[in-house]
Amino acid sequence: MLALNDVTMSFGDNLVLDSVDLQVARGEALVLVGPSGNGKTVVLKLLAGLLKPSAGSVVVDDKDLHKILRREQEELLLKMGMLFQKNALFDSLKVGENIAFPLREKTSLSEAEIQERVVYFLEQVGIGHARDLYPDEISGGMQKRLGIARALALEPSIVLYDDPTAGLDPITSRRIADLILTLKEKNKSTLVAVTNDMARAYQLADRIAMVVDHEVIVTGDKTATAAHRDPRVRQFVRGQLDGPLTEAP
Amino acid sequence: MISFRNVRKSFGEREVLKGITFEVPEGQILFILGTSGTGKSVLLKTIVGLLKPTSGEILIDGQDVAPLTELQMFPVRRMCGMVFQQPALFDSLTIFENVAFGMRKHLPDLTEDKIAARVKECLSLVHLRDIESKKPQEISYGMQKRVSLARTVAVSPRILLFDEPTTGLDPVTTNAINNLILELSRKLNTTSLVVSHDMQCALAIADHIIVLDKGEIVEQGSPADLKKSKQPLVVDFLKEALNAEASI
Numbered sequence: 172m173l174a175l176n177d178v179t180m181s182f183g184d185n186l187v188l189d190s191v192d193l194q195v196a197r198g199e200a201l202v203l204v205g206p207s208g209n210g211k212t213v214v215l216k217l218l219a220g221l222l223k224p225s226a227g228s229v230v231v232d233d234k235d236l237h238k239i240l241r242r243e244q245e246e247l248l249l250k251m252g253m254l255f256q257k258n259a260l261f262d263s264l265k266v267g268e269n270i271a272f273p274l275r276e277k278t279s280l281s282e283a284e285i286q287e288r289v290v291y292f293l294e295q296v297g298i299g300h301a302r303d304l305y306p307d308e309i310s311g312g313m314q315k316r317l318g319i320a321r322a323l324a325l326e327p328s329i330v331l332y333d334d335p336t337a338g339l340d341p342i343t344s345r346r347i348a349d350l351i352l353t354l355k356e357k358n359k360s361t362l363v364a365v366t367n368d369m370a371r372a373y374q375l376a377d378r379i380a381m382v383v384d385h386e387v388i389v390t391g392d393k394t395a396t397a398a399h400r401d402p403r404v405r406q407f408v409r410g411q412l413d414g415p416l417t418e419a420p
Numbered sequence: 421m422i423s424f425r426n427v428r429k430s431f432g433e434r435e436v437l438k439g440i441t442f443e444v445p446e447g448q449i450l451f452i453l454g455t456s457g458t459g460k461s462v463l464l465k466t467i468v469g470l471l472k473p474t475s476g477e478i479l480i481d482g483q484d485v486a487p488l489t490e491l492q493m494f495p496v497r498r499m500c501g502m503v504f505q506q507p508a509l510f511d512s513l514t515i516f517e518n519v520a521f522g523m524r525k526h527l528p529d530l531t532e533d534k535i536a537a538r539v540k541e542c543l544s545l546v547h548l549r550d551i552e553s554k555k556p557q558e559i560s561y562g563m564q565k566r567v568s569l570a571r572t573v574a575v576s577p578r579i580l581l582f583d584e585p586t587t588g589l590d591p592v593t594t595n596a597i598n599n600l601i602l603e604l605s606r607k608l609n610t611t612s613l614v615v616s617h618d619m620q621c622a623l624a625i626a627d628h629i630i631v632l633d634k635g636e637i638v639e640q641g642s643p644a645d646l647k648k649s650k651q652p653l654v655v656d657f658l659k660e661a662l663n664a665e666a667s668i
Contacts, residue, residue, distance in 0.1 A: 204590075206590050206593075207560065208560055312457065337587070338456070340454070340456050341619075342455055345660065367591070370663050
């Protein structure tokens with residue numbers, strides 16, 4: 172279980188989230204959508220413990236993430252994997268080593284076990300053949316898949332994806348989203364993803380939530396989201412040019 | 421008129437463009453569609469000489485620009501306005517100075533009054549006003565994208581080159597930018613080349629579409645032609661476009 176309870180988040184004078192509540196159930200796939208600059212990634216980073224809320228609490232497995240001992244916190248965070256928007260791969264390490272690195276840092280696995288896991292996860296995302304190449308020698312789609320494999324190699328029970336298909340063509344995007352769902356089923360993990368692409372949001376989500384105007388509006392599943400009555404949600408999912416989202420402030 | 425005649429481009433042993441031939445008549449909008457990593461951006465960059473083709477001809481108004489030196493490329497680049505994926509505005513300059521930047525550089529004879537009038541005109545072309553004194557970080561990302569369009573058209577290019585102009589944008593901003601590509605191209609009578617993944621948009625605003633796969637043109641034609649295509653990649657793209665439409 173993952174939750175934001177009455178969370179307010181400001182950066183200096185800039186209020187991003189105002190008393191927000193959000194729950195993600197175990198095994199659920201929640202997708203965050205919303206206009207750029209409204210705080211989708213902030214929500215994701217709060218859930219990942221990468222940002223501390225200005226007020227309110229972040230709860231992971233019934234524990235308040237910022238009110239527990241450092242060691243307990245690290246244990247909780249180890250359950251999470253995160254894919255960053257730009258993948259954040261190590262340029263100077265080969266594809267296989269990008270996956271081995273966090274395993275060496277964070278687990279007590281033997282080198283043989285690490286290599287076994289590297290092979291397994293590269294195969295899972297379909298880039299086993301690229302093990303000895305450097306990240307800049309593979310395509311953008313393959314880099315994404317490598318980022319996903321690295322996030323999953325620590326076998327996290329919660330996986331957070333920041334725009335996992337950004338910049339990819341729709342055919343590759345659908346394949347990546349299929350892969351994310353297959354791996355989620357296999358590992359019985361909980362998923363929170365950020366995307367701007369409604370086709371992908373509908374493909375991935377059990378529930379969708381829109382981050383807008385300092386709020387998080389949980390809009391429900393595909394049918395409920397498509398028929399949602401909030402004018403901001405309606406405008407966003409339909410991509411309409413006129414509406415509350417595009418009115419001058 | 422822009423013509424590609426059997427253009428090839430290799431990086432080391434890897435051939436990225438494998439003999440590309442097509443034409444864009446003056447004033448038309450051409451979409452270049454294809455999956456990620458298939459040579460679309462490379463093709464765009466060869467037009468302005470950011471990359472040189474390994475062989476073949478690239479004719480702009482009958483002149484082959486492929487063999488030109490950096491210095492000779494200068495007037496060609498002045499004809500072309502390139503819109504990048506990111507707005508690439510100068511953070512430290514106001515919106516006014518961002519739009520005026522190219523004019524000050526390339527049209528040194530313009531008076532301040534004329535520059536101010538032109539900035540206003542270009543911002544109104546992208547449906548923005550009263551934001552001249554703001555800095556880029558004070559306006560939304562969608563507005564920044566529009567300012568970058570205004571900046572590009574400010575120096576009156578005859579050719580507009582768009583490199584994935586809507587990638588990563590939310591649905592509302594995507595539609596706004598697509599509308600602007602069409603509006604600007606028609607109003608300013610530019611020849612426009614748009615590299616894109618967005619079949620839905622291509623069908624809506626392109627005069628002509630070429631589909632690139634692994635460095636080759638696998639299909640081309642008008643939107644109506646493309647809709648009837650049986651080429652497997654085109655069929656996949658059409659399916660995704662239909663999917664996107666159905667999700668609305």
